[in-house]
Amino acid sequence: MSANAVLKDEVQGKDPTVGRADMKFEIVVIPVTDVDRAKEFYGRLGWRLDADYSNGDDYRVIQFTPPGSACSVIFGKNVTGAEPGSAQGMYLIVSDIQAARAELIEHGVNATEVFHDAGGGYAGPDQPYLFGRRRVSGPDPDHRSYRSFVSFSDPDGNGWLLQEITTRLPGRVAGDTTYASVGDLSQAMRRASAAHGQHEARTGQADPNWPDWYAEYMVREQSGEELPL
Secondary structure, three states, X not given: OOHHHHHHHHHXXXXXXXXXXXXXXXXXXXXXXXXXXXXXXXXXXXXXXXXXXXXXOOOEEEEEEOOOOOOEEEEXXXXXXXXXXXXXXXXXEEOOHXXXXXXXXXXXXXXOOOEEEOOOOOOOOXXXXXXXXXXXXXXXXXXXXXXXXXXXXXXXXXXXXXXXXXOOOOOOOOOOOOOOOHHHHHHHHHHHHHHHHHHHHHHOOOOOOXXXXXXXXXXXXXXXXXXXX
16 A cells, blocks of 8 residues: 555545554564573573574574563574674563563573663663663652663673563554463552552442453553543
């Protein structure tokens, strides 16, 4: 579809994405020096090993998938011509930044302290002073989604960022409400429980329909809609 056709659909109130083929982001290729060292590192993180395939001495490919992720990483021998360590700014989304950092430390990863950006955002590679960024120690003071981070690198220097997201911006979630892992669902239920306690305190009475309230809260939180009171 041409740009003019897309613009015409938008002006007429049509959804220009209807009927398009799904394009699911599947793989990130990361360049490494020592394949076995990288395999040990990502395995130590608790990531699922999907494949370790070699074709003689000339080619080897390894695939890992982070817990709860639909996207995987691959690395190996003669997999990419990129310089080892040049993959930067790769994001891993978590629902509890402190718990995720503690897990990294437990696995022997040299992760940074939790931090946020003084300007309210953070994007791209982990270079604190790039484009006027100013890293501040500790999570976002208001505990807003998208604002708290932890960074770490693999043995070759490929850079990862943990980003805490509990509520998606409007329009970022489509279709049925889903959770990528048991941990994500558990954290969502805890947030709903805390909010429901405040709801009962405001009304001054126990809510016998709390399952419905929980469900409404969790669906709205994930879709970025206004939360129930």
